[in-house]
Amino acid sequence: MALASNIPPERSHQLGDRYDHAEIEPRIRELWDDANIYRWNPDDTNRPKWFVQSMFPYPSGDLHIGHWFAFSGGDAAARFKRMEGYNVLHPQGFDAFGLPAENAAIRGNVHPKLWTYDNIANMRNQFELMGNSYDWSRQIITCAPKYYKWNQYFFLKFLDHGLAYRSDGAVNWCPEDQTTLANEQVKDGKCERCETVVVKRNMPQWYFAITKYADEMLDMSGIDWPDKVIVSQENWIGRSEGVNIRFDISEYALDTKSIATFTTRIDTIFGVTFVVLAPEHPLVAELTQPDFKATVEEYVAAAARETEIERTSTVREKTGVPTGSYCVNPLNRERVPLLVGDYVLATYGTGAVMGVPAHDERDFEFAKKYDLPIRVVVAPEGWNGQEIEAAYIAPGIQVNSGEFNDLPSEQGKEAIADAIENNRWGERIVTYHLRDWLISRQRYWGTPIPIIYCDDCGAVPVPYEELPVELPSDAKFQPSGRSPLIEHTEFLNAPCPSCGAPGERETDTMDTFMDSSWYHMRYLSPEDDSVPFDPEIAANWGPVDQYTGGMEHAVMHLLYARFFNRAMRDMGYVDFSEPYLHLFSHGTLTTETGKISKRSNPLAPDPLVQEYGADTLRCYLMFLGPWDRGGAWTESGINGIRRWLHRVWDIGTRNANELSGEDQTAESELDVASHTLTKRIIEDMRAYKYNTAIAALMTYANQMNDAWENGGITPELWRSSVQRLLLHLAPLAPHIAEELWLRNGWDFSVHQQMLPKWDEAKLTVDTIKIVVQVNGRVRDTINVPSNASEKEVAAAALASPGAIRHTEGKQIRREIYVPGRLFNIVVG
RNA sequence: GGGGGAGUGGCGGAAUGGUAGACGCGCAUGCCUUAGGAGCAUGUGGCUGCGGCCGUGCGGGUUCGAAUCCCGCCUCCCCCACCA
Numbered sequence: 019m020a021l022a023s024n025i026p027p028e029r030s031h032q033l034g035d036r037y038d039h040a041e042i043e044p045r046i047r048e049l050w051d052d053a054n055i056y057r058w059n060p061d062d063t064n065r066p067k068w069f070v071q072s073m074f075p076y077p078s079g080d081l082h083i084g085h086w087f088a089f090s091g092g093d094a095a096a097r098f099k100r101m102e103g104y105n106v107l108h109p110q111g112f113d114a115f116g117l118p119a120e121n122a123a124i125r126g127n128v129h130p131k132l133w134t135y136d137n138i139a140n141m142r143n144q145f146e147l148m149g150n151s152y153d154w155s156r157q158i159i160t161c162a163p164k165y166y167k168w169n170q171y172f173f174l175k176f177l178d179h180g181l182a183y184r185s186d187g188a189v190n191w192c193p194e195d196q197t198t199l200a201n202e203q204v205k206d207g208k209c210e211r212c213e214t215v216v217v218k219r220n221m222p223q224w225y226f227a228i229t230k231y232a233d234e235m236l237d238m239s240g241i242d243w244p245d246k247v248i249v250s251q252e253n254w255i256g257r258s259e260g261v262n263i264r265f266d267i268s269e270y271a272l273d274t275k276s277i278a279t280f281t282t283r284i285d286t287i288f289g290v291t292f293v294v295l296a297p298e299h300p301l302v303a304e305l306t307q308p309d310f311k312a313t314v315e316e317y318v319a320a321a322a323r324e325t326e327i328e329r330t331s332t333v334r335e336k337t338g339v340p341t342g343s344y345c346v347n348p349l350n351r352e353r354v355p356l357l358v359g360d361y362v363l364a365t366y367g368t369g370a371v372m373g374v375p376a377h378d379e380r381d382f383e384f385a386k387k388y389d390l391p392i393r394v395v396v397a398p399e400g401w402n403g404q405e406i407e408a409a410y411i412a413p414g415i416q417v418n419s420g421e422f423n424d425l426p427s428e429q430g431k432e433a434i435a436d437a438i439e440n441n442r443w444g445e446r447i448v449t450y451h452l453r454d455w456l457i458s459r460q461r462y463w464g465t466p467i468p469i470i471y472c473d474d475c476g477a478v479p480v481p482y483e484e485l486p487v488e489l490p491s492d493a494k495f496q497p498s499g500r501s502p503l504i505e506h507t508e509f510l511n512a513p514c515p516s517c518g519a520p521g522e523r524e525t526d527t528m529d530t531f532m533d534s535s536w537y538h539m540r541y542l543s544p545e546d547d548s549v550p551f552d553p554e555i556a557a558n559w560g561p562v563d564q565y566t567g568g569m570e571h572a573v574m575h576l577l578y579a580r581f582f583n584r585a586m587r588d589m590g591y592v593d594f595s596e597p598y599l600h601l602f603s604h605g606t607l608t609t610e611t612g613k614i615s616k617r618s619n620p621l622a623p624d625p626l627v628q629e630y631g632a633d634t635l636r637c638y639l640m641f642l643g644p645w646d647r648g649g650a651w652t653e654s655g656i657n658g659i660r661r662w663l664h665r666v667w668d669i670g671t672r673n674a675n676e677l678s679g680e681d682q683t684a685e686s687e688l689d690v691a692s693h694t695l696t697k698r699i700i701e702d703m704r705a706y707k708y709n710t711a712i713a714a715l716m717t718y719a720n721q722m723n724d725a726w727e728n729g730g731i732t733p734e735l736w737r738s739s740v741q742r743l744l745l746h747l748a749p750l751a752p753h754i755a756e757e758l759w760l761r762n763g764w765d766f767s768v769h770q771q772m773l774p775k776w777d778e779a780k781l782t783v784d785t786i787k788i789v790v791q792v793n794g795r796v797r798d799t800i801n802v803p804s805n806a807s808e809k810e811v812a813a814a815a816l817a818s819p820g821a822i823r824h825t826e827g828k829q830i831r832r833e834i835y836v837p838g839r840l841f842n843i844v845v846g
Numbered sequence: 847g848g849g850g851g852a853g854u855g856g857c858g859g860a861a862u863g864g865u866a867g868a869c870g871c872g873c874a875u876g877c878c879u880u881a882g883g884a885g886c887a888u889g890u891g892g893c894u895g896c897g898g899c900c901g902u903g904c905g906g907g908u909u910c911g912a913a914u915c916c917c918g919c920c921u922c923c924c925c926c927a928c929c930a
Contacts, residue, residue, distance in 0.1 A: 713869035
């Protein structure tokens, strides 16, 4: 064992025995539990609040090493803030609805509920091993009726406020399993379970009006989030300004008189030589002329069969077929052909595109292939009417554009838009990539949507007092081609709340992102049966101050939560706009075979905990590299952390009375080291730089060992140094810090102490080392008193052997002094 | 195609204008040991004529001084993407 054999026997530790993590860790956790030291007190307003939350896990079965990586850092942040004097809320729960439970259920013929709760029980045990400072009394499990009741409540509130609606929409459909799939379940355009190609299908579905907040959500000035996440959100919202312009089709005497197209390049309107409709465009059938019917129908059917990847591949050749119809460009009265092409997306803009081959790469490719005319209307510099080799995208001068000729295209854009609006041919419009949030899922394991369909009254909300609409636990969940709840007649049949006639319940369930969009608020009142959360507590404790999680949620979850919070704000539940003020994205741990997740490489931490202990594993994970970077998992190196904690144990169990206190220099050195440590580690911990924080602790332990070996420091200084070491160690290695703290006779608990302070004045030693450079190259070092004047330093530097060697016989042109660091002599 | 990030010893990484390689792994030598895949100590970028020289993906530049700032390239990773 680590008995520091270099230390004379008379100063070896007497308090201590060996560091036995297996004995210490469970015992220490029991102490914490018994004293309830992590219990959050919402009423304590003497200390500033700090709501720090790690993204809750899906109960997939086991906590893998990636979970440890995520949660160790989150816990260290919570512990550190507590020791900085904050009243900390650090909760944890389970994101328990979702497809994996159903898949596992189908595979193993075990009920999703049983599977989920078994996993939760198992993971709670594994969480125990970590020794995190969660207040488990606030645990939430999203598949529990007392939680999802409030999903239903908010659904109804959204309905009341016009934020939820039902509408026909395209969904992913797996022909093999005869079911729709969640977006997350479509991997590379194929069904994750059976690898069948997924197709689109139109079905009436429920939506949340997230696009109402698109503009507001682009403003992220009030939050401190990583740039990458902010950019991802901006891109996903995808605001673009343009013009909706209508092409006349009145010659066909349909109900609709025009085709609307959206463009951001209205300056190119005179270059339109065709118009392309998405295969799903509602007017395709009506506009197809008899002679073209067969080819168009075949094309549309083929497009419907294609996978999302095929449809959206940028390298694929653009294809299309003519409808035989024409439409009229309102600006030049030109009649251009109408085609159907699957490079036009039904879901963006108006589902129809004006084809300007001269100024759009896709249109150019399309026109080349089908021999459609290409007309330049924005001239590149020096253009003199020749054919162009490729689409010209950049701005230029308007040509072939009637009254708008000779205008720079940027001005042309505005002038043409004005003309269009004045003539009511169209209008300026802002479009978004963001679509309204489709929340319906034809799945069993989710929150039932609280709606009853009545032949007379239509879709009727379930009255609030009847919530929750409980998910029946005895439904058949085997795939049968229909939603499992449809076959559950007891669930299905319900009287219409409005007229009392027999009705049928909505059998779709909600997207599980609903659960995680507001769960942080439920931590505030997990047991409250009368409200989703206590408004008073919410006023004091919202929003979340610090949120940590992985980059995989950069868009969906975080966007939904930001939407949900604004909806709650506008309905009067909260008075703030953003749910999460600070966001930290930790990196991803990988192995040679890829990302560690519930699905792949579930590297089990349990054997490592057994061999090394939780503290060692936590510190090792935090020491691997910067927390926001992640990296490749390897076990090599964990021994270094083990050695270090053994050294800490050794230091923490020595008898300070063996020290003499005779060496002033050693005393002063340790004192400087102590204050330096505190400054460094507090700065690092605030910035989540755990790897360098641990490095600083290692350095300090080495310095303490040096001081001990010297023997000349006082027992008081030793004890205060041990105290400092343990206080700074506590957030990272909570068990060993507590054990050593108690062994030294200090008051329980180390985790309820305040961090030590540092004194800037104590960061400097009496003598400092100055680097002597000649022409910027290091030639010598000198020791000078820390209060030496520049003159004195200059004299010493110029007299140093290294400087003399390189300045002899040369003229000194300049001298540069960086106080406390270096002295540079410039010679010519 | 768009966006974000990264390139430093044998390895993980540190240093954001001031001694490049902190801290750790690994390795070497020594001690201890019946033994050790344990522990402890010392050393560890390369070359060297022991004066130094070279060295942070590549090429230039700014500066007394550049991993760090500027210009031009190369490579890798991640996310989004036929967004009209």
